[in-house]
Amino acid sequence: MKFVDEAVIALQAGNGGHGCLSFLREKFVPKGGPDGGDGGRGGNVVLRATSDLNTLADFRYTRKFSAENGSGGAGRNRTGAAGKDCVIMVPSGTLVYAEHTEELLVDLDSDGKEFTVAMGGRGGVGNARFKSSVNQAPRRTIPGGEGDRLSVRLELQVLADVGLLGLPNAGKSTLLSRISAARPKIADYPFTTLYPHLGVVDVGQGAAFVVADIPGLIEGAAEGAGLGVQFLRHLSRTRLLLHIVDINDVSGGTPQSAVETIVRELEGFDPELSSRDRWLVFNKADTLDPSTAAEIVAETCSSLNWDRPWFLISGVSGQGCAEMCQKIWHKLDDDSD
Numbered sequence: 001m002k003f004v005d006e007a008v009i010a011l012q013a014g015n016g017g018h019g020c021l022s023f024l025r026e027k028f029v030p031k032g033g034p035d036g037g038d039g040g041r042g043g044n045v046v047l048r049a050t051s052d053l054n055t056l057a058d059f060r061y062t063r064k065f066s067a068e069n070g071s072g073g074a075g076r077n078r079t080g081a082a083g084k085d086c087v088i089m090v091p092s093g094t095l096v097y098a099e100h101t102e103e104l105l106v107d108l109d110s111d112g113k114e115f116t117v118a119m120g121g122r123g124g125v126g127n128a129r130f131k132s133s134v135n136q137a138p139r140r141t142i143p144g145g146e147g148d149r150l151s152v153r154l155e156l157q158v159l160a161d162v163g164l165l166g167l168p169n170a171g172k173s174t175l176l177s178r179i180s181a182a183r184p185k186i187a188d189y190p191f192t193t194l195y196p197h198l199g200v201v202d203v204g205q206g207a208a209f210v211v212a213d214i215p216g217l218i219e220g221a222a223e224g225a226g227l228g229v230q231f232l233r234h235l236s237r238t239r240l241l242l243h244i245v246d247i248n249d250v251s252g253g254t255p256q257s258a259v260e261t262i263v264r265e266l267e268g269f270d271p272e273l274s275s276r277d278r279w280l281v282f283n284k285a286d287t288l289d290p291s292t293a294a295e296i297v298a299e300t301c302s303s304l305n306w307d308r309p310w311f312l313i314s315g316v317s318g319q320g321c322a323e324m325c326q327k328i329w330h331k332l333d334d335d336s337d
Helices: 172-179 228-235 255-269 290-304 321-336
Strands: 006-012 045-050 064-066 086-091 094-098 104-108 114-118 149-156 162-165 197-204 207-213 240-246 278-283 310-312
Touching (some): 086 149, 114 149, 172 278, 197 321, 310 321
Parallel strands (some): 045 086, 162 240
Antiparallel strands (some): 094 149
């Protein structure tokens, strides 16, 4: 299914049923009193998060949703049936904004979380309610209220513990397929990854964490160049960023310049995201002899004044991946205490 992370939908809650104007008419009771019942309330429109969905693609074709109207009241003081709610399932991690004001209405950040986004109209009032000592035969009723009508913008931010970022062809997708069961498309050309992929990394004894891989960033991404910037928001919920660097870039770039490019784009997009915990991962170690790889790592870390964790790995051969995943898990576990 095509990945879609934004959608605008129109919502209409149900109208309330009208109150009934009725008088009791039975054999031997030719002039009975008022017995008009109340109308039923209109149905609500409810958004419910589920972990069974991971895209907003369903909303490409169905963009209008309506709840049922309440039924009108009836004679013999019968109240109309309430309208059935319209429950819309969305992926966990969906943000809901009012379309015109861009006000954040709710963050559906957990499985099963619900939000009533449009309220149904109140039920009308039948004439039986208006009987009094001075008005034995009231003809007054109150119609049902109108349900809410609005449009909302849905924005999906995937729920992941760890985010992978780097230039195109740094080997992020290969790494994800190595450490998890995810199988993103892998090829030796830029922008093979066109949308985020999630993978669950099992580190044993019931311990696991979720990794998100987004399309590679390029120079000028914060101003709209390339593909990755439109998916950077999917890293906003992550607790740790893994900055993947090609240690043997055949195009002639250096690991230092690759790191600096990504840092500039992160700062341009969201300063808070750029200041998040970020570990450096030198990938494709299998393409160099160990001494050359170690020399490049030492030179790069020195040039960047890098004082945070770094790893030398190969997504192809698996070199260093298990140790890195264990350290990631311990970091996440310590932060959650």
